[in-house]
Amino acid sequence: MKLFEYQAKDVFRRYGLQVPQGKVAKSPDEAVAAAEKLGYPCALKAQVLMGGRGKAGLVKLARNGQQARDYARDIFASSVTKVGSVLVEEGVAFEKELYLSITADPVSAQGLVIACAEGGVDIEVLAAERPEALVKLEFDVTQGLMDYQIRNLMYDMGLEGEVAKQTSALLGNLHRIFRDYDAELVEINPVFITNDGVVVAGDGKLSIDDNAAFRQKEFPLIRDYFSSDMEFESAQKGIPYLQFDGDISLMCAGAGLTTTVYDLVNYEGGKVANYLEFGGPNYTRALEAMELCLRNPSKVILIVTFGTIARADVMAQGIVDAIQKLKPNRPIVTCIRGTNEEAAVEILRSAGLTPIFDTEEAVRAAVALASKGPTP
Amino acid sequence: MSIFIDQSTRVLIQGITGKEGSFWTRHMKDLGTNVVAGVTPGREGQVVEEVRVFHTVARAVREIPAEAAMLFVPPRFTKDAVFESLNSGIRKIVTIADGIPLRDALEIRAAALSCGAKVIGGNTSGVISPGKAMMGFFPFWIDRVYKPGRIGVMTRSGSLTNEVTAMIVEAGFGVTTLIGVGGDPVPGTRFAEMLPDYQADPETDAVVIIGELGGSMEEEVAEAIASGVFRKPLVAFLGGRTAPKGKRMGHAGAIVSGGTGAVEDKIKALEAVGARVAPRPRLVGPLLVQALAEANNRK
Numbered sequence: 015m016k017l018f019e020y021q022a023k024d025v026f027r028r029y030g031l032q033v034p035q036g037k038v039a040k041s042p043d044e045a046v047a048a049a050e051k052l053g054y055p056c057a058l059k060a061q062v063l064m065g066g067r068g069k070a071g072l073v074k075l076a077r078n079g080q081q082a083r084d085y086a087r088d089i090f091a092s093s094v095t096k097v098g099s100v101l102v103e104e105g106v107a108f109e110k111e112l113y114l115s116i117t118a119d120p121v122s123a124q125g126l127v128i129a130c131a132e133g134g135v136d137i138e139v140l141a142a143e144r145p146e147a148l149v150k151l152e153f154d155v156t157q158g159l160m161d162y163q164i165r166n167l168m169y170d171m172g173l174e175g176e177v178a179k180q181t182s183a184l185l186g187n188l189h190r191i192f193r194d195y196d197a198e199l200v201e202i203n204p205v206f207i208t209n210d211g212v213v214v215a216g217d218g219k220l221s222i223d224d225n226a227a228f229r230q231k232e233f234p235l236i237r238d239y240f241s242s243d244m245e246f247e248s249a250q251k252g253i254p255y256l257q258f259d260g261d262i263s264l265m266c267a268g269a270g271l272t273t274t275v276y277d278l279v280n281y282e283g284g285k286v287a288n289y290l291e292f293g294g295p296n297y298t299r300a301l302e303a304m305e306l307c308l309r310n311p312s313k314v315i316l317i318v319t320f321g322t323i324a325r326a327d328v329m330a331q332g333i334v335d336a337i338q339k340l341k342p343n344r345p346i347v348t349c350i351r352g353t354n355e356e357a358a359v360e361i362l363r364s365a366g367l368t369p370i371f372d373t374e375e376a377v378r379a380a381v382a383l384a385s386k387g388p389t390p
Numbered sequence: 391m392s393i394f395i396d397q398s399t400r401v402l403i404q405g406i407t408g409k410e411g412s413f414w415t416r417h418m419k420d421l422g423t424n425v426v427a428g429v430t431p432g433r434e435g436q437v438v439e440e441v442r443v444f445h446t447v448a449r450a451v452r453e454i455p456a457e458a459a460m461l462f463v464p465p466r467f468t469k470d471a472v473f474e475s476l477n478s479g480i481r482k483i484v485t486i487a488d489g490i491p492l493r494d495a496l497e498i499r500a501a502a503l504s505c506g507a508k509v510i511g512g513n514t515s516g517v518i519s520p521g522k523a524m525m526g527f528f529p530f531w532i533d534r535v536y537k538p539g540r541i542g543v544m545t546r547s548g549s550l551t552n553e554v555t556a557m558i559v560e561a562g563f564g565v566t567t568l569i570g571v572g573g574d575p576v577p578g579t580r581f582a583e584m585l586p587d588y589q590a591d592p593e594t595d596a597v598v599i600i601g602e603l604g605g606s607m608e609e610e611v612a613e614a615i616a617s618g619v620f621r622k623p624l625v626a627f628l629g630g631r632t633a634p635k636g637k638r639m640g641h642a643g644a645i646v647s648g649g650t651g652a653v654e655d656k657i658k659a660l661e662a663v664g665a666r667v668a669p670r671p672r673l674v675g676p677l678l679v680q681a682l683a684e685a686n687n688r689k
Contacts, residue, residue, distance in 0.1 A: 273602060280632040351552070
């Protein structure tokens with residue numbers, strides 16, 4: 015789960031990092047009031063989870079009240095993404111920027127610090143174009159990041175004196191956050207070195223491992239993390255769901271198979287309305303899955319499964335029960351294979367469905383139905 | 391020969407008395423797996439599916455030697471269970487747990503690397519050598535998927551594996567050993583690390599990998615081919631070609647960085663070293679036929 019910048023910075027503050035003073039505003043008026051209180055220049059930063067906020071016009075530096083008013087209005091009205099809140103922060107006069115992040119390297123199974131003496135840049139572009147500008151350091155996650163490793167990193171970055179001392183402390187604290195929060199990624203881009211030599215976290219990204227949710231309870235799921243109500247509701251139910259704007263609802267089992275069906279629909283010229291996966295532990299939840307699909311204005315529901323533990327007959331019965339209860343107003347294409355497949359076929363046929371056994375054939379059938387079907 | 395397991399591999403089951411554990415122990419034995427002991431704390435003295443149960447792995451291996459451990463243990467206890475087996479000298483471990491914390495997965499893989507063990511999983515159906523043995527939960531009785539033969543299969547997926555393997559079988563082939571490395575961001579064992587075993591196995595003619603967007607495991611396979619570690623024909627199917635950027639599609643493992651993770655880059659890397667990439671599951675079989683014919687002509 016990715017946190018918003020303001021949430022990451024709240025954590026940073028508690029761990030002793032220097033963070034610019036700021037306030038979260040929920041409306042243009044609140045943003046202007048916050049700006050007036052903080053003084054100018056001040057930064058207005060949309061609290062959204064997408065990358066590339068600067069390029070999308072979602073981060074602005076206001077030099078006076080008029081600019082604050084204009085920028086606040088523009089950011090909240092952005093056509094790029096829905097903006098629910100804006101972080102208004104005091105402007106920081108800096109003479110240098112750095113990049114710092116901690117993540118995991120899946121190949122070496124070590125923690126990985128990535129640092130760069132040039133901050134504020136697109137780190138992925140830099141990694142592709144000038145990889146030598148990045149300093150990388152692996153550390154044993156059981157042992158933790160050690161002081162000598164941090165010292166090495168400071169010299170490799172060309173930092174000295176007071177700045178090196180403060181940056182070392184910051185990195186040590188960042189590592190504590192990485193560990194304590196079961197982070198997949200903690201990143202500051204840029205780290206400011208101010209004109210008076212103070213090291214400040216200019217931005218903050220903190221992404222918490224979903225599999226550690228049982229021991230990370232500080233940040234519950236909130237609607238603001240999601241781009242649609244449906245995605246929020248399905249996340250609360252624990253059913254993987256993505257919203258698109260096509261006309262074929264996918265109700266499939268298994269992440270890999272659902273992704274492949276998504277590809278096949280695109281190859282056949284169809285468009286997906288939603289990606290929904292009810293495999294694994296969710297295979298008995300056909301009713302909830304179909305309810306979610308039916309709330310889309312799609313023209314057809316395409317069900318493809320090839321289950322192992324998820325028994326085909328149980329899924330077929332769930333689908334038939336869901337149809338009887340929900341009375342869907344659009345055609346349903348089924349392609350259900352796997353354990354107890356013969357029983358599944360009987361169940362589907364007796365409910366008046368015509369099961370298909372080949373995934374590509376099922377995809378073509380769904381695309382054909384969607385192209386001629388009326389919009390429900 | 392098989393990769394990782396065959397009928398002679400002495401398998402211990404951790405979590406054998408649970409619902410899943412006992413159910414799949416029976417099926418593992420039905421297929422021919424040599425299950426020698428079980429472990430569930432507090433249940434020593436019980437017998438499950440004719441298998442003796444011990445309190446701990448250490449107590450089990452003191453009486454009954456075992457070389458492989460199959461874990462039916464919930465994700466949050468998986469790290470502990472893996473270390474328990476490692477510390478009793480077991481060097482082949484399969485964990486099916488879906489939801490192992492990243493931090494735990496890092497510690498598991500780091501420990502396995504440091505002692506030369508192979509931990510397969512989590513978030514997988516396990517490992518199966520059709521007709522011989524399995525560690526995991528495969529419906530091996532579906533014979534249009536789990537047919538013995540001469541093709542090695544490695545996968546990050548579950549249901550998609552059935553889909554693709556059915557196409558391999560439809561084309562007239564069967565499987566030597568299928569290894570589900572799993573869908574997690576930090577799997578215990580990576581595709582490329584199993585390739586030397588498939589290369590060395592005289593009963594494996596070619597390998598199919600079933601990958602997806604995200605991570606760098608497919609690129610590592612390309613490197614293993616480029617460096618000559620793996621020299622047999624290889625066909626890949628990769629899900630997520632048309633996945634839009636920035637959406638969390640596929641397994642959790644699909645979203646962690648490392649390379650760009652884009653399917654297009656994986657295809658380029660694999661094709662550059664002569665591997666074939668099937669755009670649809672149905673084309674895996676015909677591409678295998680092509681690749682094997684070409685390899686035979688070269689001989």
